[in-house]
Amino acid sequence: MIESIKRLVGTDKSQPRTREELIAKIRQSPLPEHVAIITDGNGRWAKKRGLPRTAGHAQGMKRVREIIRAADELGIKVLTFYSFSTENWKRPKDEVEYLMKLPSEFLKTDLQELIERNVKVQMLGEKSATPSYTQSALMEFEERTKHNTGLILNFAINYGSRDEILRAVRQMIEDVQNGHIDKDRIDEELMSSYLLTRGLPDPDLVIRTSGEIRVSNFLLWQLAYSELLFTDVLWPDFTQEHFFLAVEDYQRRSRRFGAV
Ligand code: IPE
Ligand code: IPE
Ligand code: MG
Numbered sequence: 001m002i003e004s005i006k007r008l009v010g011t012d013k014s015q016p017r018t019r020e021e022l023i024a025k026i027r028q029s030p031l032p033e034h035v036a037i038i039t040d041g042n043g044r045w046a047k048k049r050g051l052p053r054t055a056g057h058a059q060g061m062k063r064v065r066e067i068i069r070a071a072d073e074l075g076i077k078v079l080t081f082y083s084f085s086t087e088n089w090k091r092p093k094d095e096v097e098y099l100m101k102l103p104s105e106f107l108k109t110d111l112q113e114l115i116e117r118n119v120k121v122q123m124l125g126e127k128s129a130t131p132s133y134t135q136s137a138l139m140e141f142e143e144r145t146k147h148n149t150g151l152i153l154n155f156a157i158n159y160g161s162r163d164e165i166l167r168a169v170r171q172m173i174e175d176v177q178n179g180h181i182d183k184d185r186i187d188e189e190l191m192s193s194y195l196l197t198r199g200l201p202d203p204d205l206v207i208r209t210s211g212e213i214r215v216s217n218f219l220l221w222q223l224a225y226s227e228l229l230f231t232d233v234l235w236p237d238f239t240q241e242h243f244f245l246a247v248e249d250y251q252r253r254s255r256r257f258g259a260v
Contacts, residue, residue, distance in 0.1 A: 019240075019241065019244070022241070022244045022245070022248070023073070023074065023244065025248065026074060026244060026247055026248055026251065027074075029251040030251070031074060031075060031076060031247065031251075032076065032203075032204035032205040032227075032247060032250050033076070033077045033078060033201045033204055034076075034077065034078035034079075034080065034200065034201045034202065034203045034204050034205075035071060035076055035078070035079055035080070035203065035204065035205045035206075035207065035246075035247070036079075036080040036081075036082070036203040036205070036206045036207075036218070036219060036223075036226070037067070037079075037080070037081055037082065037206070037207045037208075037209075038082045038206070038207070038208040038209070038215070038216065038218055039060060039063070039064065039081055039082060039083065039209060039235040039238075040208060040209050040210035040212055040216075040234075040235055041056075041209050041210025041211075041233075041234030041235045041236065041237075042056030042057045042059070042060040042234070042235055042236055043056050044056070044210065044234055045059065045060075045234040045235070045236040045237065046059075046236075053095055054094075054095065054098045056234075056236055057095075057098060057099060057102065059236035060235045060236045061102055061105070061106060062236075063235060063236055063237075063238050063239075064081060064083075064106075065109075065110060066239065066240050067079070067238070067240065067243050068114075068117075068119070068151070068153060069117075069240070070240040070243045070244065071151060071243070072117050072119065072150065072151045074244075074247065076151065076247075077151065077152065077201070078151070078152045078154065078200055078201065078203075079151060079152070079153050079154070080124070080153075080154040080155075080156060080203065080219075081153075081154070081155050081156065082156045082159065082216075082218050083099075083102075083155050083156060083157050084099055084100075084125075084156070084157045084158055084159070085156075085158075085159060085160055085216060085217055085218075086125075086158060086159065086160030086163050086217065087160065087216075087217065089158075097131075100130055100131050100133075100134045101133070101134070103134050103137040103138055103141070103155075103157070104133055104134070104136075104137035106137075107137045107140060107141060111140070111141065111144060111145075114141075114145060114153070115144060115145060115148070117150060117151065118148045118149060118150030118151070119145060119148055119150050119151045119152075119153050120145050120146065120147075120148040120149070120150065120151070120152050120153065121141040121142055121145045121153050121154075121155070122142060122152060122153070122154050122155075123138050123141075123142065123154070123155055123156075123157055124154050124155070124156040124157070124159045124164075124196040124197065125156055125157045125158040125159035125160075125196070126158050126163075127139070127157070127158070129158050130157065130158055134157075138155075138157065152200065154197075154200075156218070159196075159218075160217045161217045161218055161219055161220040161221065162217060162220070164195055164196050164221075165195070165220065165221060167194075168191065168194035168195050169194075171194055172186065172190075172191075172194055191221070192221070192222075195221060195222070197219070197222055202219075202222045202223065202224070202225065202226065203219060203222060203223055203226045204226060204227060204250065205226065205227050205229060205246065205247070205250045206218075206219075206223055206226045206227070206228050206229070207229045207230075207231070207243075207246050208228070208229070208230050208231075209231055209233050209234060209235040209238050210232070210233075210234050210235060211230070211231075211232040212230075213230050225255070225257055227250050227253050227255065229246050229249060229250070231246070
């Protein structure tokens with residue numbers, strides 16, 4: 001893990017490769033099906049430059065666009081961004097308001113490209129707690145891309161894994177009580193089907209930027225066997241090359257799932 005952090009921040013200059021060489025090499029090995037990213041460090045990026053935190057979020061949104069393009073180019077099946085947690089409501093009102101306006105900005109600038117790329121946009125998280133302009137932008141993304149068959153792009157907004165698990169448990173209890181499911185048939189597969197990620201593969205690779213080494217209430221059930229990659233790079237500095245190197249790092253790992 002330490003080695004991969006060094007490589008991602010670019011201290012290993014032994015093997016300079018062009019973008020094309022890197023992509024060609026990645027294509028030779030199996031890809032992660034689902035990559036999930038905790039896009040952290042926007043505030044610190046802005047602070048380092050004497051800018052308001054919102055400037056970091058604006059730059060971060062540009063990186064989201066670039067990484068969607070990179071994932072699509074590689075042929076990744078599912079890409080998930082952790083964009084706003086259930087705990088992020090604790091932030092100053094101005095910052096929350098700015099973040100809640102980003103989906104409608106992104107809709108104006110990027111919906112067309114996502115449609116052209118055949119990307120299907122989905123949300124993880126309780127939309128109804130967000131302002132009406134956020135909800136309508138999120139719903140328009142989902143509605144306008146729902147028949148697309150390419151990259152599945154999830155935005156976790158107002159998402160919290162413990163909240164997701166509690167909702168699943170409550171719903172399951174209700175379904176046992178009303179006879180829809182049998183208590184003795186509750187297994188991992190059934191539990192997964194009650195989560196917001198139902199139908200999606202668990203993340204193979206989870207990337208967290210900004211040097212924090214924690215998961216912050218993200219996909220706690222789903223990342224039981226995910227490969228985790230932590231890098232000091234702040235999200236607004238995270239380029240397509242960093243993304244390709246992260247995928248390459250994943251491809252060098254040996255996943256055992258408890259076996260030998
Ligand atoms: C991630 O960047 C974006 C959100 C959580 C919305 P931060 O805003 O958490 O940036 P830092 O961690 O303060 O640098
Ligand atoms: C995690 O980042 C959530 C998102 C990236 C949306 P935070 O910045 O909220 O996490 P903590 O508070 O450092 O754990
Ligand atoms: Mg943060």
